[in-house]
Amino acid sequence: MPQKYTLSDLIHLMARLREPDTGCPWDLAQTYRTITASTIEEAYEVVDAIDRDDYEHLKEELGDLLFQVVFYSQLASEEGRWDFDDVASAITSKLVRRHPHVFPDGTLASRRSSVAEPEQATIKQNWEAIKQQERAEKGKLGLLDDVPRALPAVIRAEKLQKRVAKVGFDWPDHAGVIDKIREELAEVEQAIASKDAAHIEEELGDLLFTCVNLTRHCRISSEQALRAANQKFENRFAALEADLGAQGLSPEEASEAQLESAWERVKRIEKGAK
Structure with missing residues (x-):
């Protein structure tokens, strides 16, 4: 052994x-x-x-x-x-400090009564108040000061949005976000028409940022959703390669029409399997 x-x-x-x-x-x-x-x-x-x-x-x-x-x-x-x-x-x-509902005396050995179960809203409010105090003690007084810049952009966008939503800077529901996506998409189209690369990048960034906001309002992790989409695309493309292979073709050899036809067959088979 x-x-x-x-x-x-x-x-x-x-x-x-x-x-x-x-x-x-x-x-x-x-x-x-x-x-x-x-x-x-x-x-x-x-x-x-x-x-x-x-x-x-x-x-x-x-x-x-x-x-x-x-x-x-x-x-x-x-x-x-x-x-x-x-x-x-x-x-x-x-963690002991941030969980007074579990460690009431602020020590690892302390334990609350199993009868006195705190409300979720109170737990969340205390958690945020403690974190804000910790930020102040570190000299980070701005609400967004301690959101790490090294985070992947999608994850950081979600954290920034969640942070400001806690002080009421947010849409009341997803409908407003969808309207904003339409607005941002129109601005992307205008930027593309202008052929200004810096402007296109800026507007695409705004569109992506707003899409992250929509996933947040739908209570879905943007990172998780995008990872799932990546995996779905990877699976479908592998199936496309197999489909073309059965015809003696590789993706490089196939025409645009053959690629599109194989892609649609893969999607139909996938939907049928569901």
Whole structure:
């Protein structure tokens, strides 16, 4: 039976990898910035495993993501800043503070009575008030100051919209958003007619931003919806390749009419299967 390692073992392994004389040259050469791309990639691989319901693979991907946290913590520890325990302590303290309905005395050991169940509206109101206080303590007084700029654009658009909606800066329902999409689409058409590349980019950005607003009003994640659309397109194109292959053709060899015909057949078959 393989040896069962613990979190302490992983932290020890990371320290060994960074030992100046006997560590790994690659790991020794890394900095906070050089591993950020890997962090983003590992996070997306976690999401991909979940999307595919591949929970055995998810265990591996979560380990890869955890290793990123351990790596950053090792770098900070070497610089005398903080270590992994400080990271764990900080997130625990923050979550205890943000859940007074679970930890009424503000300590991890405290417990509310099972009878006194708080209302969801109260929980949400307290959560937002605590987060606003935390932002103020960090010197981030603007409502949008702490929305990370490095987020994928679609996710950041949704977070910006959710944040301002909490102070009433929002459409009352999805009908207004649909009207705004029509308005933005007309402006895109005008921009395209002008052949001004910068103007076209601006107007397309406005249209995309408003589409994100519509998914939010429909209580759907824009990122999730777009990932699903990507997967649907990928599946359909694979079916198109198979359809053309049965005719002895590849997509490169097929005419525009043959591609369109195969695409429509694939869509009909897909609808029939449903």
